[in-house]
Amino acid sequence: MTAAVIVFPGSNCDRDVAVSLESALGHKPLMVWHGDSALPDVDLIVVPGGFSYGDYLRSGAMAANSPIMREVMSRARNGTPVLGICNGFQVLTECGLLPGVLMRNASLKFVCRDVDLRVERADTVFTGQYTKHQVIRIPVAHHDGNYFTDPDTHKALEDNGQVAFRYCTADGSLTEDANPNGSIANIAGILNKTGNVLGMMPHPERLADPLLGGLDGAPMFSALAEAIAA
């Protein structure tokens, strides 16, 4: 399988996620510059973290209008798995592949720390190596991770089972204290209706190497490698 990592001006987790992908896939992903309008034929597209366009205007807003995103959107609609991490999640909401918005953290501060996540869906191409309601430890690092939607959209997300991860305590409780940014219903990551697009604020690529203090992010990359190879 081949994967592509989209690189915008200001992306800064592109190399990090490429390292995790290479480790799971056994070969390097393609790094695709945002200005390219052609996207090679790939089995997975990753929109990485960072500060595309400096987060100016709104996080992800300008990147969502980059030439390459038209192609990413059309592939997503045709079923190619698309993973947006952090700024990538913001880009996916801005371009409309995922509903809702990511507002400034309730604390108004940038927050970088490990958080516990409850896996809400273990039956997707991204999460197949986790178990439902498993608690995993993954770092966040963002200023604008406060997920919000109107009540109807939120209800639809819940009814359709589109919530992939929620912030929780170590024992899996969904408390306010466990929520690092004020997201509604402790939402940390959501899927599109068809389940092939995942946006999440936490960074699985940051805990996928034992030297960095944990491995809970690794199953996402191995699940993707396995699912797409099959």
Next chain:
Amino acid sequence: MSASARRPEDLMGLSEDEYDTILDIMGRDPNFTELSIFSVMWSEHCSYKSSKFWLKTLPTEGPQVIQGPGENAGVIDIGDGLAAIFKIESHNHPSFIEPYQGAATGVGGIMRDVFTMGARPVANLNALRFGSPDHPKTRHLINGVVAGIGGYGNCIGVPTVGGEVNFDPGYNGNILVNAMTVGLAATDKIFYSAAAGVGLPVVYVGSKTGRDGIHGATMASAEFDDDSADKRPTVQVGDPFTEKLLLEACLELMATDAIVAIQDMGAAGLTSSSVEMASKGNVGITLNLDDVPQRETEMQPFELMLSESQERMLMVLKPGREDEARAIFEKWELDLSVIGTTNDSERLVLTSAGEVVADIPVPPLVAAAPEYERPWTATPPREVLGPDDVPAPFDLGVALLTLIESPDLCSRRWIWEQYDHMVMGDTVARPGGDAALVRVHGTEKALAISTDCTPRYVEANPIEGGKQAVAEAWRNVTAVGATPLAVTNNLNFGNPERPEIMGQLVGAVQGMGAACIALDSPVVSGNVSLYNETNGVAILPTPVIGCVGLLGDVNKRMCSAFQNNGDMVFVVGETSGWLGCSIYQRDMAGGSAGAPPPVDLDIERRNGDFIRTSIAEGHLTACHDVSDGGLAIALAEMAIAGGLGAEIDHKPEIPVHAWAFGEDQARYVITTNDPKGFTGAAAAAQVPLTRLGTVGGAALTLPGAKPISVESLREAHTRWLPEYMGTR
């Protein structure tokens, strides 16, 4: 202009004698643009005129040193064809006036110093000093500085992995923001600033030039008074997004062989960058100022030359390579403009609208820069206090809980959680330990980095304090298992024209020099920040050391957290109960009297080398250096980090509060599961060792105190800063 016709405001901060020297060099009155150039080049900030004489005494060489002081940053060899490039730099004055932008552009500036030499920055650290928590501005300054550091570093995507924070009323009117960056480059791809060759294109890249930061270097060379806030327009505004683009574009161009020389535009902007490149290359430079990309209209030549607009670089390219460079910068959506050529006249010639607006010979502009051996008086020695001279607390346990909650000793989590400390995926040891550990990408090696200074020691005895700053940074790097290789220093002092302040600087430099020699850690880069005074009140003397070391096998790293029930706890080094200048004395007994703990460099070296060997041989399960707050604080920090208690059954022969809180140097607390092997090795190395007790349980039990639960230690440790700042 004859001496009698000069008004002080005509001199732009230069002295009468300095002005006379300029007349000699020029053979005529300088015009306004030329005088502006002399003014900034000869400012304290750019010329180091008060400190140069003493800086020359520091050791700067060693087999590991590829480039010592004098370039944008220092370069050391870390083996396998790789180099670590690093420097620390102050942004004190701007950060006090406008904390967010002041701190942000400090981070931006030091990163440019590192990547202009061809290195990709891999770690940022910062040494911060704020005024008393009771001072009305302190909260605002912390908020702005922390947000500014995070705002810049997080966006560009370089992890902020460590640093230090102190509070003292001495910084009420002058906070210190010292930022350090470490980068990695191939040893055969290091870029320098010498513009050797005539007729070569001089190229401007990066942001457009505006009117920001004009005379910033001059501002940084004067004291503050009540009207300092009026200097806000001299503070630059940072754009980390542009810096990220500039970083990537420069590294992409550096992968070719098109660049002859490159220099970032920092303090004094286009002036210092062009003069430096010309001077080092023994050439002249002709610039057409009309070709400088500008974001404001009708900018005057002196404004273009003095602007400190951020995120700009000056390069000299090989002839004919301009288009190749332009294509790269256009891809990154940055300006590239050929603004001049190198010439063989060794003159800086500036033209605008077809006219020559300045024409200055470069060699005397650089070589005749003033250098002063300012008068100084040594800091009078203080009396040595005995363990009984500082009163005991009514309860040792309460004293420990009070100290571990205090502003200087509490957890800095509230700060470092606002910094992305993990981006780039190589942060092996996160903030909060002795030294940060950053893996060398794609290898099994890691760099260990620490910044340190204990200003109250330096104030009491600049020589011992200067030694201690080096020793503590070296000890922190040692405590994670790494071999210290070199240091960078940031000398923050008051007004050097006052002999007692100059005496602090002289003493500190002497102490640092001695320690750098004894500990084989030469100074490879640094920065001097003087005139840190407001209304005549100087800061505590604060010579900060940033130490970089190498850990050959990252799997053999050591951390400070208690690991296993039953591990034996030892302290390495002698404990005499030195309470003079201790945190305990200041915060619990009210005062900062007495001499600071002396630093015996031979013992420091012996104990540190023993610790490093013990880690490499696998004798240790945890290791922590003993510094502020002494043994009790070190043990409490190890317990909190590991979530494990310890029973300390050692019976001290000195008063127990002096044993617990004394700050004797050259000590480490370690744990081991192989006490026999370890004590045998210590005996063979003739290193003094005291068994303290055993790791285990949920409480820390100290001699003469009731058990304190690790949970209550953790609560106390993490309580103050978030409560003080009013947010979680």
